[in-house]
Amino acid sequence: xxxxxxxxxxxxxxxxxxxxxxxxxxxxxxxxxxxxxxxxxxxxxxxxxxxxxxxxxxxxxxxxxxxxxxxxxxxxxxxxxxxxxxxxxxxxxxxxxxxxxxxxxxxxxxxx
Amino acid sequence: xxxxxxxxxxxxxxxxxxxxxxxxxxxxxxxxxxxxxxxxxxxxxxxxxxxxxxxxxxxxxxxxxxxxxxxxxxxxxxxxxxxxxxxxxxxxxxxxxxxxxxxxxxxxxxxxxxxx
Numbered sequence: 001x002x003x004x005x006x007x008x009x010x011x012x013x014x015x016x017x018x019x020x021x022x023x024x025x026x027x028x029x030x031x032x033x034x035x036x037x038x039x040x041x042x043x044x045x046x047x048x049x050x051x052x053x054x055x056x057x058x059x060x061x062x063x064x065x066x067x068x069x070x071x072x073x074x075x076x077x078x079x080x081x082x083x084x085x086x087x088x089x090x091x092x093x094x095x096x097x098x099x100x101x102x103x104x105x106x107x108x109x110x111x112x
Numbered sequence: 113x114x115x116x117x118x119x120x121x122x123x124x125x126x127x128x129x130x131x132x133x134x135x136x137x138x139x140x141x142x143x144x145x146x147x148x149x150x151x152x153x154x155x156x157x158x159x160x161x162x163x164x165x166x167x168x169x170x171x172x173x174x175x176x177x178x179x180x181x182x183x184x185x186x187x188x189x190x191x192x193x194x195x196x197x198x199x200x201x202x203x204x205x206x207x208x209x210x211x212x213x214x215x216x217x218x219x220x221x222x223x224x225x226x227x228x
Contacts, residue, residue: 008153036219043116043205043219044156088155096216097144097209102155 003027006089006103015112019076023089023103026070030091030101033065035074038086038105047087048074049096079110115139116208118220125196126228133191133223135206141186142208146217147179150203162189196227 006023013019021035032051036044050056053067062075072091076083086105092098115138125131135145144163148156162168162183170176178200180192189208193200203224207217 004155006155034216041203041222041224043118043207043221045219046216049216099146099158099161100156100217101158104153104155 001026003101004089004091004103007106008104010107010109012109012111013079015079015081015110017079017110019074019079019083019108019110021074021076021087021089021106021108023072023091024070025072025091025101027091027093027101028067028070029093031094032092032096032098033063033072034090034092034096034100035061035063036088036090036102038088040086044088044090046096079108081110081112084108084110114218116142116206116218116220118204118206118223120223121221122224122226124226124228127197128195130192130194131196131225133193133204133206133225135189135191135208135220137187137208137218140208140210142189142210143186144209144217145183145189146207146209147181147189147191148205148207150205150222156205159191193225196225198227201225201227 034049035047038044048063060077064073088105089103090100147159160168160170168181183189205222207219209217
């Protein structure tokens, strides 16, 4: 079993839709939970990070962590074509500047 | 701010040759740098963690003698793939962190290596 599971997609939604991206994990020691966006042939860019359980909102993006279920989500409201990218969840035991364990990434396509 | 560059962005080499990839933090000092490998439609896999001035720590299953990492300064780390073979073809991405509490690691744009 992989430490972090993520549906690879692809996920295609119309512009303006709400997008839900999810990851599950098996290592209960993970404390830091991150979402990265990666455009084709580019390095990942940090979107949001959450420490422990709870919700965090930043503009159109909301991250949720449920440690009891070992389940994290990223919601994108009012999706735009520019949101088309691969979204990677990542987790760490000791911090955002430490070893990260990534999911496989979900490829998102927002269509006009 | 917080820009990380990689050079080259793309390299093709013959089997058996060695290839060096550079990772630079352009506007901050990186006490820690990480090297990842990414196969198509697969997740980034951490290969090694390097701290300036000390030997790199390699993840299980990563050959130290094949993937040589040098972190000689606070702004530069290099990954050398020695005696490259076609199975080493991949996307190599570095990240760098200032090392302060709760600081994120900033990723470079990646280097695509193709070994013929």
